[in-house]
Amino acid sequence: MLTTTKEPLDFKAIFQSWVDGTNKKWGHDRNKTLGGSEAFGCLRKAWYKRNGFEPDPEYEESWGALRRGDIIENHIVVPAMEWGAKELKLFEFLMGGENQITLFDGDPDDFDDNGRPEGVLSVTPDGLIRGVARNALAKYGVVDLGTDCFMLEVKSIDPRVDLSEEKAIHHGQTQIQMGLMRQTTAFKPNYAVILYINASFLDDIEVFVVKFDEKKFKIAQDRAELVFKTTDPSKLHREGVIDGTCQYCPYQQSCLDTTVKAMPGKTTDKKRQTDPALVGDLLKDELLFRRRAATKAAKKAKEELDRLNEEIKEVLRRHGSNKAQGNSWSVSYTMAQGRQTLDKSSLEAAGIDVSEHMKLGNPYEILKVTFKDLDDEDA
Template sequence: MISAKAPLDFKDIFQQWVDGTNKKWGHDRNKTLGGSEAFGCLRKAYYKRNGYEPDADYEESWGALRRGDIIENHIVVPAMHYAMQELKLFEFLMGGENQITLFDGDPDDFDDNGRPEGVLSVTPDGLIRGVSRNALAKYGVEDLGTDCFMLEVKSIDPRVDLAEEKAIHHGQTQIQMGLMRKTTAFKPNYAVLLYINASFLDDIEVFIVKYDEKKFKVAQDRAELVFKTTDPSKLHREGVIDGTCQYCPYQKSCLDTTVKAMPGKTTDKKASQNPELLAALNENELLFRRRAATKAEKKAKAELARLNEEIKEVLRRYGSNKAAGNSWSVSYSMAQGRQTLDKESLIDAGINVDDHMKLGNPYEILKVTFKDLDDDDND
């Protein structure tokens, strides 16, 4: 009988198991830009490939990754093999244990400055071959133009409502098709993107992605940026746009980059009226489009608040906090207030609150004012 020498920590047991069983790749993934990253935040990709340390308080979550592995290995791959071997519907290639990684170039090539050449890599979930050209007619594709298509699988949180495939996954499948066409004899024109509900595995959304050569070229250009840019401030902070900054392991590095790139205070009037600067801001009516977007956002928020109140009123009228239709459900409840620090009670207890305050991270302020209009917009 084995006796524990220390108190058990079950979360640590799972973490050590994950660390010891992570998929081993046959190449250095830092030498390429992966298909799942190519349309994500380029600054994040840059920091990862240039030796930046993750934030000290960052903890990598493995739950969604392993969830996807389980669904792929124990649901999708067996189903595809069944369709191939028992139903004789098609050939299932490059999936499961037979997955391969495709490269755009050689990850071991270096430029004159000793930096790796920007290359893409991608590991598709599979290729379906040997189908009729109308195989995807049910999904709106009357003619595949060939006898094959790509297969990509994603597990999805049951709370997510998908009207279309996620942009980052759309981009990933474009890279898969592009590299498959470029590096093999297969020329797929379409990819099937499956989203499988992590709670109800029979809830499967099917999206079709058509190959777009221009989007593949964009991905190649983005890989070049990651590997050939020497100043990360030149790379867009795309996490700000798609809301993924809160999950990024390089938030401190990104903040440091932004602070260092912040222009000094302009005191010279001529500098603020630099014709080239004004032309750049006037290009494509950038500031006016921002103002229009701000107004649209305010209008949309007001409309959302109005609709929320109408829905709540209907539920109150019928005395129910839940309702469910064929394609929707709604619930209405009261949440307990959040706990906050009672500064007044601390002061009454003789504690100097100022001794326990700390300065937060610096943040940006963008103010846009229109001289001939009443309002201005701040961000």
């Protein structure tokens, strides 16, 4: 019998309730280790999560991309791989679908003499392909696998993404998969295949092959160790600033608080400013000079980008079309409305004291590097 309600329907809330009630259940506490998908992401973000920090009050976690990936994996990739294994008899498909397993580099419930967990890294591969010829991936540039197996990782992608190579974070994730598979099982894969499947056109599949690199696997282990042995998050780099993921982070306010707290006080002492240890660290590996070179390169690249944009716009204007497309590209040229802003002058003219309605924004950092001998300054 249907239950009537006085409240109007909220379809978004219905979907959210479904997601909350059907999220994947893990057989281990994921906060005890650093997952393969996190190891090459922002370590400060991972630190906040594992040290009980609450997400920002206004943060809303998006489940769309995660469920999109689950749907494509469970209803497209896994059935296709099982078909290739059982019907076509091309290989064995192991550790995929309902048979997925999580690999650990140790027991996270065991601790060393310093009180740190023995196991700090974990990963859940999408599958292992076994029983193939060593030239199985010849079509993708690998003439000899060196063994009869390789890892499989599945990613759904936005149709607007243009991939010339696998994403760095996914490259790192597969390094961890291969490393832990080699370390904890009898399988010794030398390669991993990443399948990028277009979320709009499921037959648009990009294939990238990653070769195992012991050094990169060790870097992942070291990064995981950092998360669990660090007591001060300011000691961890804000890598979201570099890869542009800060805007999606649930701990933006915590990160800002950490940064403000760690900000050095105003230094007026010339002797301190010229301290040999400080100067030596800034000049180590030509840090400041590499920054100057990067700044000049960025300015030059920006100028070139602006020039090319103007040339493209001119071609479209000349042909009287605001759109163009080819086999693998498209161009769109439109005019956007300006942003709406408050007219302070009209408000003041209406007798409204604007200052009573102003609020102070979050503090932000300013880094200025000046090379006096070259009259070169940038911020």
